[in-house]
Amino acid sequence: MNYNELAELLFPNVTLTPEDLEERYPPRNLPEGAKVVRFAPSPTGYVHFGGIYQAVVDYMLASQSGGVFSLRIEDTDSQREVDGAVEALVRTLAQYGIEYDEGVILNEDGSIGERGAYGPYKQSQRTELYAVYAKKLVSEGKAYPGFATEEELEAIQETDKKAEIKNTDWSVAAEQKRAAMLAGREFTMDEVKAHLAAGNPFVIRILADGDQEKKIKFTDMVKGVLELPENDEDFVLLKSDGVPTYHFAHAVDDHLMRTTHVIRGEDWLPSLPKHIQLFRYLGFRMPKYLHTAQILKIDENGNKKKISKRDRGAKMDDYAEMGYCTDVVWEYLLTLLNSNYEEWRMANPDVHYRNYPFSIKNMSVSGCLFDFDKLNDVSRNVISRMTADQVYTQVLDWAKIYDPEFAVLLAEKPDYAKEILAIGRGGKKPRKDITVWSGVKEYMSFFYDNLFERGDYPEGFPSEDIKRALAEFAAVYNPDDDNTTWFARLKAIAGDIGYAPEMKLWKQSPESYRGNVGDISMFVRVAITGRQNSPDLHDVMRILGEKRVRERLASAIAAL
């Protein structure tokens, strides 16, 4: 077989050579140690947590090494492509401040554009590049055309289909597959000509020379030394529409873009042998690889599963909706990504997380469970460090989109809202009441008459006690009291009705009292705020104002 003739037959219009492309995309002129990375998602829908997880690694490695970070869109599967996915992706990246140097961007008018000298950055626009290398491989006898249709292949491998995977007899399927592959390798030039003359579509397959039984040692920067079987599968390089498969595009693009480090999920590990073979066939130097651990969840059977679409926390939009600020997500991501991040954070409470010295060796090897408790803890801490103004602004931004009525309420009296949000804020031990923006309404609802609801008093106290305490308090309440004076009144009331006015007394002999001053303040709290948990009561009353305090006391007494 004359492979050059075959290559010309298959790719008559390809005139560029690999050498031309080497010139078009020259090696990057970067300082020693600079990492060239790329985030390469496929635009198949929502932006997910795992994607951002990887993008953060890309960002940290590139920015901290003085390297280059590009955004490449892997849109080689038109079937699965979703409208607007690229835009959503770019927006989400921007929202999180994950800046990249090159790649697909959004123009001012909202259309999709790009920047950088190594483009195009959408794979669908790079087909002429892939053809150059496909032609080269064919001309070297390392790849060949396959004219079998999908239906024919499916018929041969009758059971090897994802939907039926559970019922598949794997040993049979593997044999059928192997046979089909070998059969596909046998063809004559005349057959090819006949197919082409008939206009039959074809794919380009690699001619695998590996042996499944032989192992290759490969070092992954996260996983360490791996032992993989050689590739013996004639996988598809170019689909019948001329669009490359992931494998081929990966090799060609990452070579031409001069990628030094490939960061991707560990679900790619099984196809690594394919990539090793491709890079060797193509004569490309392999980049370093970081196969990151997966984020898992517990499914309904109690097993760990890859986190996916339906799961809370999978879509990045979920975080926005629940009201987690982007800094919180970043910090949580960093705690998952690098085992010593929290330690660093405690030692450097005021340093921006972008300055955290990210290290590959601290990346986790095994998958981890998504943990909302932890996320919430990070969130409470981050928010507790904010000023009331910052909180107000962010809550308002959130509410405008997700709770317009609440946004109106907040915007009506900004100073009032800020005053509320300022309670217990600042100082060394700020309160940590707020976890997510979506919880703020509930947190401050009792400050708004139309949202105020009366809840239960603590159990175990006769309502006469409560009623009497409230009545006495209503009688002596003076809005001009300072904190100490105000509380002294509560102590006096406690004494009047047989409750310990001092905690110490209560501790000494709880049996001598009906309760303590803390209980009295709780009665007042419930009367005024409607709940048992609220920020500092004196501050609350000050902000509510005399009129409303009196109203609420009166209605509370009446309700008892």
Place this chain on the structure above:
RNA sequence: GGCCCGUUGGUCAAGAGGUUAAGACACCGCCCUUUCACGGCGGUAACAGGAGUUCGAUUCUCCUACGGGUCACCA
């Protein structure tokens, strides 16, 4: 089923031959206290199992078990 990866408390994890096996979250208790919180102190709780190497294995090797991933003209 083949292949690959993984397995330290409920969760995230440090430790890389000799440690009382860190820390964080969650949970519990105590303290502080103007409630609830915050904070402080403390507690419960772990090296999947079995062989081997070794004076000594959580740490090295092998096997088993379990979990995960993957086996497309999807990425």
